[in-house]
Amino acid sequence: MATTYISRTFTSGDTDKWTFSAWLKRCPDGVAQFIFSGWADASNYTGMYFDTDESLHFYNRSGGGAAGQQVTSALFRDPGAWYHLVFVWDSGNASSTDRMRIYVNGEEVTAFAVDNAPTQDLDSSVNVSGNTCYIGQRGNGLYWNGEMSHVQFVDGSALAASDFGETDSTSGIWKVKTTAYGTPGTNGFFLTMEDSSNLDLDSSSNALTFTTSGTPTPTFDNPSNNFCTINPLSYHVTTSL
Numbered sequence: 001m002a003t004t005y006i007s008r009t010f011t012s013g014d015t016d017k018w019t020f021s022a023w024l025k026r027c028p029d030g031v032a033q034f035i036f037s038g039w040a041d042a043s044n045y046t047g048m049y050f051d052t053d054e055s056l057h058f059y060n061r062s063g064g065g066a067a068g069q070q071v072t073s074a075l076f077r078d079p080g081a082w083y084h085l086v087f088v089w090d091s092g093n094a095s096s097t098d099r100m101r102i103y104v105n106g107e108e109v110t111a112f113a114v115d116n117a118p119t120q121d122l123d124s125s126v127n128v129s130g131n132t133c134y135i136g137q138r139g140n141g142l143y144w145n146g147e148m149s150h151v152q153f154v155d156g157s158a159l160a161a162s163d164f165g166e167t168d169s170t171s172g173i174w175k176v177k178t179t180a181y182g183t184p185g186t187n188g189f190f191l192t193m194e195d196s197s198n199l200d201l202d203s204s205s206n207a208l209t210f211t212t213s214g215t216p217t218p219t220f221d222n223p224s225n226n227f228c229t230i231n232p233l234s235y236h237v238t239t240s241l
Contacts, residue, residue, distance in 0.1 A: 005213055006134070012128070031052060036133075038124060046089070072111070073113050084165050085104060096120075106166075151191040176223045181204075196218035
């Protein structure tokens, strides 16, 4: 199991409103894998992850219990596709259904197995001064296993998927926007992960400093140049008579 992740310590930002966007290519391995988290301790954290059944979770834990949670009905089992995921935390929103939002490949998810909104103005563990920002793990394990590209966080804004991706006018395929969102906020960042010698380089106007733990593997496989991947879900059985 890979134990590679990127981290930094949050300074004081907007705990009620933020957006996280990432392009991901999965390597399902039967264990939960965290994409991003704001971590205080095991009883207080906010994060997004694929669970063991390949459902996608957006979860806020406060005081040891769930305080805002979405679990998709859809399962994400394709190891050959790049997924664009956007998560919006907007607990100050008067509409409870808009306080947590997930977008997949440009479309807002509306079908959930679990959909419990946080109370209005509930603080997340993201953007809390002294908490740790983790990309690729929860805070005490559950490491990401796969590829990441164009990982972007915007502090203080509740944005749509169209701020990070767009539909190609020729192919109709959802594709990456390669420029950073213009107003990242205090803790905002943009990790394109294109520089093989500096994968945690922040290309946003904040130019924040991150720490990479483990040994990430650079690859030319990316959202604009998807390499072929063997699909373990598809196989043929042949016999000879």
